[in-house]
Amino acid sequence: MAGGNGATTRRQLTLFPLHVTLVFQLLCAKRAAAATSFSFANQCAHPVWxxxxxGATSPQLARTGFYLAAGATSGLAAPSSGSWSGTFWARTGCAVDEGTGRLACATADCGSGDVACDGRGPAPPVTLSEVTLAAPGSGGLDFYDVSLVDGFNLPVSVAPSHEGCQAAACAGDVNAACPSDLRVLSGGEVVACKSACNAYGSARYCCSGDYGTPAACGPTSYSQAFKAACPAAYSYAYDDASSTFTCSGADTYHITFCPAT
Structure with a gap:
């Protein structure tokens, strides 16, 4: 009997670590397959859309546009397999035209005529939140930024949930400091600020043609005005050094419109 009980005990001790290992592996696999999520908060005094x-090689998200009331929050999940890249933005001053039934927005309209953008990008000027996610479980780095390369319509921040990862943000009011020749007015109010590329289309301001390299295309007085208002945001195409952020292990990216300064 004593020999039998000892054999049973040894077998249980042998199986127990294997059971724990299998459970741990299953939990890790489940975590690796889990999708990163995006949370959205509207801290503006007005609604946004x-x-x-x-991106061209990334699957479309479950929603390509939605209404977000002042003070409201919402969320989206990234695809659970493979890497993902894309952009988010806020449209403002949107209303449905009584004649056509189409939605039109004062800033950053995507031209779909609907709340959903259905694969259409925003018309500049627009503040963009750009995120590139590494494949789940790969251990790779995510990249994210706030870009004013296509101008500015409202302040935005992108903050990873992972401790130690820095937020990318343009919390300043660029519209208040917008040069007069870049202003977009609605009802006498500055509602957006064009980039110099948007306004003039020149190779110098767009970093194209002979200016299509970092060495040839440095900051201008226009981009420096953007940089002064939002030091952590892209102010022109080659403004990488102080404007691109990386993070590994974030479960959620919090995107806030009109974040507190």
Whole structure:
């Protein structure tokens, strides 16, 4: 009997670590397959209509546009397999035209005529939140930024949930400091600020043609005005050094419109 009981005990001790290992592996696999999520908060005093556009090789998200009331929050999940890249932005001053029944927005309209943007990007000027996610479980880095390369319509921040990862943000009011020749007016109010590329289309301001390299295309007085208002945001095409952020292990990216300064 004593020999039998000892054999049973040894077998249980052998199986127990294997059971724990299998459970741990299953939990890790489940975590690796879990999708990163995006949360959206509207801290503006007015509603916004969020737009979402996936990159050319990335699958479309479950929603490509939605209404977000002042003070409201919402969320989206990224695809659970493979890497993902895309942009988010806020449309403002949107209303349905009584004659056509189409939605039109004062800033950052995607031209779909609907709340959903259905694969259409925003018309500049627009503040963009750009995110590139590494494949789940790969251990790779996510990249994210706030870009004013296509101008500015309202302040935005992108903050990873992972401790130690820095937020990318343009919390300043660029409209208040917008040069007069870049202003977009509605009802006498500055509602957006064009980039110099949007306004003039020149190779110098667009970093194209002979100016299509970082060495040839440095900051201008226009981009420096953007940088002064939002030091952590892209102010022109090659403004990488102080404007691109990386993070590994974030479960959620919090995107806030009109974040507190």
């Amino acid at each position: 969020v737009g979402a556009l996936s």
